[in-house]
Amino acid sequence: MKISIYGAGNQKFYIExxxxxxxxxxxxxxxxxxxxxxxxxxxxxxVLSEPNRDVMDEELWRKIEExxxxxxxxxxxxxxHGEIHLITRTFSENTIKSIKNILQHIPKDSVxxxxxxxxxxxxxxxxxxxxxxxxxxVGLVSMCPNAIPGTGMYSRYVIGHKSLDGEEYSxxxxxxxxxxxxxxxxxxxxIKPIDLVPLITxxxxxxxxxxxxxxxxxxxxxxxxTEDGEKISERExxxxxxxxxxxxxxxxxxxxxxALDVDLLIENAKASKLLDEQEDLEAAIHVLSxxxxxxxxxxxxxxxxxxxxxxxxxxxxxxxxxxxxxAADGVINRCKKKFLT
Amino acid sequence: MKISIYGAGNQKFYIExxxxxxxxxxxxxxxxxxxxxxxxxxxxxxVLSEPNRDVMDEELWRKIEExxxxxxxxxxxxxxHGEIHLITRTFSENTIKSIKNILQHIPKDSVxxxxxxxxxxxxxxxxxxxxxxxxxxVGLVSMCPNAIPGTGMYSRYVIGHKSLDGEEYSxxxxxxxxxxxxxxxxxxxxIKPIDLVPLITxxxxxxxxxxxxxxxxxxxxxxxxTEDGEKISERExxxxxxxxxxxxxxxxxxxxxxALDVDLLIENAKASKLLDEQEDLEAAIHVLSxxxxxxxxxxxxxxxxxxxxxxxxxxxxxxxxxxxxxAADGVINRCKKKFLT
Numbered sequence: 001m002k003i004s005i006y007g008a009g010n011q012k013f014y015i016e017x018x019x020x021x022x023x024x025x026x027x028x029x030x031x032x033x034x035x036x037x038x039x040x041x042x043x044x045x046x047v048l049s050e051p052n053r054d055v056m057d058e059e060l061w062r063k064i065e066e067x068x069x070x071x072x073x074x075x076x077x078x079x080x081h082g083e084i085h086l087i088t089r090t091f092s093e094n095t096i097k098s099i100k101n102i103l104q105h106i107p108k109d110s111v112x113x114x115x116x117x118x119x120x121x122x123x124x125x126x127x128x129x130x131x132x133x134x135x136x137x138v139g140l141v142s143m144c145p146n147a148i149p150g151t152g153m154y155s156r157y158v159i160g161h162k163s164l165d166g167e168e169y170s171x172x173x174x175x176x177x178x179x180x181x182x183x184x185x186x187x188x189x190x191i192k193p194i195d196l197v198p199l200i201t202x203x204x205x206x207x208x209x210x211x212x213x214x215x216x217x218x219x220x221x222x223x224x225x226t227e228d229g230e231k232i233s234e235r236e237x238x239x240x241x242x243x244x245x246x247x248x249x250x251x252x253x254x255x256x257x258x259a260l261d262v263d264l265l266i267e268n269a270k271a272s273k274l275l276d277e278q279e280d281l282e283a284a285i286h287v288l289s290x291x292x293x294x295x296x297x298x299x300x301x302x303x304x305x306x307x308x309x310x311x312x313x314x315x316x317x318x319x320x321x322x323x324x325x326x327a328a329d330g331v332i333n334r335c336k337k338k339f340l341t
Numbered sequence: 342m343k344i345s346i347y348g349a350g351n352q353k354f355y356i357e358x359x360x361x362x363x364x365x366x367x368x369x370x371x372x373x374x375x376x377x378x379x380x381x382x383x384x385x386x387x388v389l390s391e392p393n394r395d396v397m398d399e400e401l402w403r404k405i406e407e408x409x410x411x412x413x414x415x416x417x418x419x420x421x422h423g424e425i426h427l428i429t430r431t432f433s434e435n436t437i438k439s440i441k442n443i444l445q446h447i448p449k450d451s452v453x454x455x456x457x458x459x460x461x462x463x464x465x466x467x468x469x470x471x472x473x474x475x476x477x478x479v480g481l482v483s484m485c486p487n488a489i490p491g492t493g494m495y496s497r498y499v500i501g502h503k504s505l506d507g508e509e510y511s512x513x514x515x516x517x518x519x520x521x522x523x524x525x526x527x528x529x530x531x532i533k534p535i536d537l538v539p540l541i542t543x544x545x546x547x548x549x550x551x552x553x554x555x556x557x558x559x560x561x562x563x564x565x566x567t568e569d570g571e572k573i574s575e576r577e578x579x580x581x582x583x584x585x586x587x588x589x590x591x592x593x594x595x596x597x598x599x600a601l602d603v604d605l606l607i608e609n610a611k612a613s614k615l616l617d618e619q620e621d622l623e624a625a626i627h628v629l630s631x632x633x634x635x636x637x638x639x640x641x642x643x644x645x646x647x648x649x650x651x652x653x654x655x656x657x658x659x660x661x662x663x664x665x666x667x668a669a670d671g672v673i674n675r676c677k678k679k680f681l682t
Contacts, residue, residue: 017565018615092567119580121650147612154612158605165647190605195650199581200606202613203562206622207581209610210555212601213625214548215585216632219594221544224358226433234594238586239460240540240548242653244556245582249654252575253560260553264499264531265541269550271488271495272543274359277631281547283624284554290618291557306506309462309536312583312653313590314679318672319660331659338655 001181003039003046004082004106006075006098007032007089008064011056014148025152029060032088034150035115040068042185047071049078079105084113084177086143091118096126103130103138111174113143117202120160120169120194125337139170141178142194144201145187157182158201160194169194211241213280221275238311246307253295254302262292342522344380345423345447346389347416347439348373348430349405352397355489366493370401373429375491376456381409383526388412390419420446425454425518427484432459437467444471444479452515454484458543461501461510461535466678480511482519483535485542498523499542501535510535552582554621562616579652587648594636595643603633 009031014020020030029037033056036048046069053061053073065071072078079085079102089095099112106112114123120142124131131138141161147153159182161175162168182189192200199208215237222236223229247256266288273281320328350372355361361371370378374397377389387410394402394414406412413419420426420443430436440453447453455464461483465472472479482502488494500523502516503509523530533541540549556578563577564570588597607629614622661669 013566020615023615024612090566091573092569117577119577119650122576122580146609151612158609164645165649190602192602193600195584195648196600198577199584200601201609203559204577204581205606205610205613206562206619207552207555207559207578208585208601209606209629210551210621210625211548211582211585212597212603212606213628213632214551215589215594215597216636217628218544218548220632220635221547225354225431228433230594232432234589235463236458236460236539236545237548238590239463240545241552241582241586241589243536243540244549244552245579245586246654248556248575248582249579249652253556253571256553256556259505259534259537260541260549261531261533262553265546265550265553268487268499268542269546271365271492272546274361274364277628278547280551280621280624280628283621284551287554287558287618287621288550291554291561294561295557304505307536307654308506308657308673308677309460310653310657310673310676311590311679312651312656313587313648315653315656315660315672315676316649316651318676319656322668322672323664327663331656331663332649332651335651335656335659336649338652 001044001177002081002083003044003086003181004078004084005032005036005039005046005048005086005088006078006102007087008036008048008050008055008071009033009088011060020148020151024147026150026154028150029056029064030148030150032086032149033060033064034154035086035088036069037064037067038149038185039181044181044184045081047078047081049073049075051075075101076105080107082110083107084111084181086113086115088115091116091122096123099123099127100130103127103135106138109137109174111139111141111170111177113141113178115143115145117144117198117204119198121336124169139174141170141175142197143178143182144197146201156188156190158190158192158197160192160197162193163195164193210280210284217278217280220277239309242312243307243309246309247304250305250307251303254299255304257292257295258299258302259304262288342385342518343422343424344385344387344427344522345419345425346373346377346380346387346427346429347419347443348428349377349389349391349396349412350374350429352401361489361492365488367491367495369491370397370405371489371491373427373490374401374405375495376427376429377405377410378408379490379526380522385522385525388419388422390414390416392416416442417446421448423451424448425452425522427454427456429456431457432463437464440464440468441471444468444476447479450478450515452480452482452511452518454482454519456484456486458485458539458545460539462677465510480515482511482516483538484519484523485538487542497529497531499531499533499538501533501538503534504536505534551621551625558619558621561618580650583653584648584650587650588645591646591648592644595640596645598633598636599640599643600645603629
């Protein structure tokens with residue numbers, strides 16, 4: 001297959017700062033460069049676009065080129081090539097600009113595969129106009145490696161194209177093209193709803209994992225204390241998560257730190273460590289004690305804005321019921337995109 | 342002041358199961374019993390209601406009675422007594438029943454102080470009819486000790502009566518009565534918006550602390566990797582929290598465990614431990630590896646229902662804008678209560 005990869009990976013960052021080899025094994029290049037080598041060795045026709053030659057030493061570039069990868073400096077050239085377009089760059093405002101550029105040049109029926117854990121809706125809502133009016137033929141797929149490619153822990157891709165509420169971001173054929181690509185390099189394929197991929201792959205697994213650990217430990221403690229523990233825990237956990245995210249949405253991270261009064265929170269949290277199993281709490285107290293200082297600048301000046309803590313899915317249902325039809329869909333869709341654009 | 346306390350605290354659970362003395366110092370009785378002693382010693386006229394004499398040994402009961410506390414077995418008797426009514430029992434369906442009973446008997450202008458970290462809206466929405474139509478004179482206050490009373494770490498109360506969006510659950514006078522009560526026993530008073538009290542006191546600090554630790558660590562990692570890290574992190578964190586809470590709301594804890602595919606999540610999370618500071622992630626992986634089995638029964642049969650991941654506060658705003666007026670308030674209020682009744 002014709003494959004275009006955007007971003008070779010900042011090897012100096014991977015090797016010198018993250019010390020990936022020590023931590024996760026494997027050998028450089030890591031990231032997009034590793035994927036390019038692997039796909040080329042499996043017989044695919046690979047173009048790798050990287051405008052910045054300084055991201056790695058010439059020796060590593062040679063390794064990539066010797067595997068049969070064509071390296072170009074201009075996304076436009078890569079865009080004209082592939083049937084599958086793999087975006088491996090960490091998501092930033094620039095990612096949207098490059099996708100808009102790519103969309104002007106890619107062959108008919110191409111699929112763009114997002115290879116970091118950015119929610120696909122975050123990409124889609126930023127290029128919706130282009131996709132709906134100019135390139136209806138192009139599909140979006142989430143295709144996230146379980147670990148940075150090239151490291152020893154890299155072994156599978158989590159892939160999705162349909163959301164839990166039935167939205168499809170690519171055709172079956174486009175999706176299967178990505179599945180076949182992964183199979184061709186003998187990596188495991190795990191298919192998941194596209195809206196869940198960001199929670200279970202990449203850096204954001206950090207948030208998912210610690211939050212879920214806290215939830216399960218809370219359920220467990222409550223079940224020791226009351227008989228109807230599970231039902232009540234569910235409501236209390238929802239309340240806490242909805243409140244945290246409401247403050248983050250209206251008042252940003254500094255508003256959240258101010259609202260939660262981190263020094264007080266840490267003191268109180270120490271007193272709620274009652275069981276040995278709460279090791280996640282102990283580690284979190286340690287992290288907060290160190291990290292909150294880094295975020296403390298401007299916290300005092302920050303305003304905590306009013307919030308209304310609601311059950312979000314209940315609200316979605318109310319809108320479908322009271323407003324109804326296309327108007328309701330419009331409101332809901334705007335709010336799907338609201339925190340993503 | 343005349344004080345009524347509901348619940349003496351299950352001392353056998355505190356002493357034998359939680360081993361509170363070893364862990365947090367102090368001496369029994371803990372919980373409601375400790376509060377009763379402390380208030381009586383400060384000169385207040387205290388009635389303690391506990392229907393179950395077996396929650397502690399006779400020796401501990403003697404300690405309470407010798408401090409000048411009147412112990413009764415019937416909430417109704419305590420209800421007729423106090424100007425302040427302290428609910429110290431862990432929240433359960435029974436708590437609502439006892440508050441409904443208490444409301445039929447308490448003196449005019451009494452204030453009910455919730456002393457565990459149950460969200461006050463969760464209490465209010467269950468007794469709204471009684472409060473609005475029969476006992477408009479009664480106020481609700483959150484008044485949570487920072488640690489289980491009687492332990493060595495117990496030193497302050499976090500108190501609130503107004504929410505971030507301006508709802509008042511008691512009069513200023515009723516609120517100040519609670520503040521004065523805490524001052525009279527020389528404990529520190531910390532005043533916070535009532536809707537934030539559940540996040541920063543009691544057992545639920547566990548969830549708040551680990552979630553906030555995960556958020557700050559994530560922000561930190563992203564800021565190492567991209568320039569516009571903070572803005573993008575905010576959106577990604579919101580996305581993860583809203584998705585977790587949407588699944589929990591529609592599909593319960595087992596649906597969440599199924600959706601997140603915990604074994605896969607743990608595997609992927611291991612590969613995202615890149616920095617020493619991610620000690621919260623390491624502890625959470627350990628907790629999940631042990632705990633998820635306890636929750637695994639019936640997970641397979643469980644259905645993950647469709648969700649619409651939205652920015653909740655954006656949706657609240659949309660409703661205020663498009664529906665407007667009292668109808669909008671009605672919708673929002675129903676959804677404030679939806680996960681709490």
